[in-house]
Amino acid sequence: MILRLLAGSARGRLLLAIGLFLALALPWMIYPPIAMDIACWALFAVSVDLLLGFTGLLSFGHAAFWGSSAYVSGLLAVHVGLPFPVAVLGGALFAAVIAVPIGYLAVRLSGIYFAMVTLAFAQMIYFIANQWRDVTGGENGLQGIPREMFGVDLSDSFVFYYVGLPIVLLGLLLAWRIVRSPFGRVLVSIRDNPSRARALGYPVDRYRLLSFVLSAFLAGLAGGLFAISHGFASLQEVYWTTSGNAVMMVVLGGIGTLWGGVIGAALVVQLNDYLSTSEFDGIGIVTGSIFIVIVLVFRKGIWGTARDLLAPRLKRKRPGGAKSPGDDPAPAPAPDVNAPA
């Protein structure tokens, strides 16, 4: 049923099969904790793309959701002793709840102002995490998060990967569902021409807000799982560079492609791992250079460019959409014609 849902075309089914195979084979090919990192960052990047690529909003503060869920999931596991999937769900719900007031204030703005406001709120969360040592452990981070479920010890990273992966897959499924829903159709129309969407009677800000909250929930799922996987939550999780990393992964993979974020995450996490084990201390320079090259050479990101090369056979008609929402990177948002600035 889910397979039918996911892949209407033969090619889609093939891609799905390859993707699932790679996801299942990953801890055989690379160090399992890194495989788990890739899975978490992939979901995080996809959550950012839901906003950036499908709603037209660049959040530069998603670390607030990833990070606060990391802390809350950790606290729930440490103090309440919840099985880890429940703790992660709790963290993600917390992220969604704090996204309501942040989103409420931010979605009225667009472009760089939206990015700045989300960044400012994320910095506030960072400040709280840093100051509230009794709870968060301050600079030491929240230590000793157990990795267990119903008394079953999951400290083996290889085993944990397979127990944690379904959370990521469910998160990705939800993201895909959102993009291919009536709601997703409205989001894309808002991205492309907010004035026109308004004139049709769609309350644009409220749609943006729900998209923001859903995106925060997905980022929270990813961040919570990340903290459980590592056994601790650190300040790094709420630091602005974490937001930046997720945006970078989306741009590398391709904005508005949804799955591009997965590719971007795999690339960046692996590269960081490779560079840090090689005791090279110019990681930022190398990732930055690769970033610039990819952005310049592949304007639509890796996934977007690969898909264009495989087109037009890959393109299938979708009901109502000449192209499906996921088939094109976000164009520059149309100017608000006839509308006030």
Add this chain to the structure above:
Amino acid sequence: MTTAPILTARGLAKEFRGFRAVDGVDLDVAEGKVHALVGPNGAGKTTLFNLLTGFLKPTTGRITVGGRDLTGKNPEQVARHGVARSFQITSLFPQMSARGHLELALASPTPLGWRFWRSDRLLARYRDRALELLDQVGLADHAEMPAGNLAYGRKRALELALALALDPKVLLLDEPTAGMGLEDVDRTVRLIQQVREGRTVVLVEHNMKVVSSLADQVTVLQHGQVLVEGPYAEIRHDPRVISAYLGDADVAH
């Protein structure tokens, strides 16, 4: 006039950094009529539309629709009160098919748009009505074409179909025939004649032939103010109107 106006503006003004684009406009649009707004470029017609549809907040003045005060309401609220508009500068979703546009418009009064957990195939329930509307504006053969690829005249037709899809009480059309070929103009005039049944139409139009064949009432704007108002037959010979349009052959004869 016996019927109460369905749309009114009182002392409506909009100031852009000290420049009054709309300057104290009083307007009464009678229910069921076609009311044309004419005037030279820059007279403030589009700005007036933006005020009436909530895209701009008036500096001063009030707006009512069906006796309800809609001053300061935002565009989506105005749309929900049965006022739909088309844009002078075509405003579409370039990657979406013509049919997709109409399905989206037809779904807008329903909560379907919020269903993020359902398949977008549900929008296909509006398919038949969407195709009907496309047929009405002569776009039946272009239902699946992305709006960005449509020829100019067809984009204008899609604009019109979108406004019609909302089944509004009041239809505001900003230069619906601008840039159209003669044939398309004729079809659009016939279409407006057809859809005016049961609704009120406010029309910004430069083509005086269109105005004369459609409008019951004409308001002439100049410098953001109402210059003259009356039936077309009366205002067309008004010397003030002729001088406002000086050089514009359409009105001069």
